[in-house]
Amino acid sequence: MANSLGTQPALLPKSPPVSTVEIRPQRRNDTSLADEIFSSTLIPTIVLDASLVICQVSDSFLEVSGGCRRENVLGLDANDFFHQAMTFFHPLASARKAIHSAQETKRPYELEDVEIDGKAAWSVRAVPIYRDDSLRYIQMEVKDVTEEHQRLLELEERLSVNETFRVFVETVKDYAIFMLDPTGHVATWNAGAQVFKGYTREEILGKHFSIFYGPEDADTKPPRELHDALKDGRVEDEGWRYRKDGSRFWANVVITPVYRDNILVGFGKVTRDLTERRKTEEQLVAAYEESSKLKSEFLANMSHEIRTPMHGMLSALTLLLDTKLDEPQMELAKVIEESGEVLLHVINDILDYSKLASGSFSISADIICVPDICQSVFRVYEKGRKEQTLLEHHLDPRLPRAAEGDSFRYRQIIQNLMSNATKFTEEGYVKLNVSLQDEDDDSYLILTEVVDSGIGIPRGMTGALFNPFTQFDNSATKRYKGTGLGLSICKSLAELMGGEIGFRPNLDGRGSIFWFTARLKKVRQLKHIEAMQEKIESLAIDTPISPFEDIQTAAVGKRVLIAEDNQINQKVMVKMLKGLGFDSVDLAADGRAAVNMAVKEPPPYNIILMDINMPFLDGVTATKEIRSAMIQTPIVAMTANALKGQAESYIAKGMTDYISKPVDRKRLVKILTNALEQDAQRTQREPG
């Protein structure tokens, strides 16, 4: 075999002459050169002669084929060897085919051999070597291509997955899935999108996605959504989206920015139609609200129905208690009375609660005087206080004396808190603090606090305090009675008054602080402005005169008598009254004259302004005479005696109102307005 390989000297003489020095030893060793190449090549190689006998094998082949020894392989018939060796070196199974094909085609032939378990892949190459058109050798190489094979497989797989996804996205009809380019223009379109939105692919590609939004959102929402998607990695939104035909559907939209190699290539947009789900939700909510309202209405009606006979029973009981009862009877009646009152209280609570829950509760807007209400509630509890309990109140002097609010409901909250505080305080104190927390142009914010040194609220109960039917004393031997509705009612009432309610522990060792706020509107009408403000207004020099249209209208056809002995004051008063629109003003220079002028039938005057100190008959006596003649004309005292209490005494003596001298015009307008109203009511009651 070495000989046959050595018979190839023809290749060598073509070398350039400069290398003659080295040619000589190579020429001598040309067989060993081929041997060296083929035995040492790193590519596993077998060389066969034309009769397919193995004439050379490389060390690398021996190694990969599982450790055959060279001397056992050389000289073997290739087919025999392959047949034997293929059991432990799989690619040899393909070797025969490669060699055969190479012989047939007279060209190098390569095929791939993949082991059955797919773990290894081999490339088998047969290279026929010819000289003078006759086959001399076949060189066969076996190469491990497992890695390349694996890569190829993966690539194929990836391509097929991409394709699957593309088909899937394009055909799915339950979601609109499409891409936007980085500026928000539609780049792809799927069947779902076409179904949802009604645009065909040709119509929509290249259009900006704001086309799907309603006019109220189109300008602001799309750019914001893209911005948010970039910022947060995704954005989700629910809202109305519009179809090509203008109809709308309730959509859930998810927009995700898509990056390739860290470069934004666009946004993926997935839209779902939630119209049906939304409809179902709305129906559920409506059904729930309806049933809850019905329940509350039922409660309200029932409580109302119970309350009426309850009142009857309690009034009958009061009458019964007034009759002669012996001691055991009295005791029983008292028990009924007490239980009846508790029951009534419970019913009232339930009625309030159910009204509040059904939303049929309204807060009235009367003119209320906060300090008066607080004081009157306080007085009730002061009367019934326990001996060991100290009751105190502190009212902010800035509290409004007139504001718009619901006095009954405001009182109800204070009463409830005071009642709790006194109920749970055996000794120590209960304080009522009311202050003006805030004030703006339109309203006052009143903070009311009830501070006690009672048993306090256990930690952990505070959260549920204002929930309905909560009582932290749920022990079998309940010491304190109640429905557990009180605070929840207070909470709703406070909220209806634009305020809040809250609790905090009393830092003074033990006890509770319950507080609530109420926002009360400022009173705008002239006649309700409180006395303090009037004073301030009258002192303000540069304020322009407020319009007196009201009084000017009211003054038409009204007759006024001024009883005043000082001519200067007469003149000023007449002028002032004429300025206010009273064109019929009579004068009396003393009390006697005033009585003579006023006591006539029918009473000639709508208002009498009466000076107090006058000759012959003073104002008070004159008023007495006029009243004893059954003349009910409003009489307004005019006095420079600014002593406190004196003014009240004039009212006690039959006068209607009073005004101090010097007479302030604004104040006079108010007093005249009131007096005229009173006069109008009087003449309505007693016509003629």
Next chain:
Amino acid sequence: MAEDRHDGDIMSIPGATDSIDAATFEQILEMDDDEEERDFSKSIVYDFFTQAENTFGKMDTSLEEKNLKTLSELGHFLKGSSATLGLTKVKDSCEKIQHYGQRKDETGTKDLASDDEALKKLAAAIKQAKTEFRDVEKVLRKFYHDDS
């Protein structure tokens, strides 16, 4: 005449601030139909001058007669009109006269020891009232451009 021009603001006249209540007097001025002529307020003010002179005359007589009751009534009478015009100082003095005439102290709360004490205080109060009247009279005349 330059110094007599007050741009219609009486309070800019020296002596006005502590003898006249601006708001009250302003109210009288507002009743004037013509702000140049000021017929109404002028007539009231001049009536008051006359009334004050007469009342002071009666007070002098009553003081001589030691008629406390009449003095009290006169004090009250002049108090009423001075109050209406906002002539605070005169009004306050007249109130004192009213109280002294009732044999009370100047605030009207405590009784005085005797008629003599009351008369002594009355004489002083009437004198004070007259002075204050003269002062405010000057201011008012200046306001109405009357240099007589």
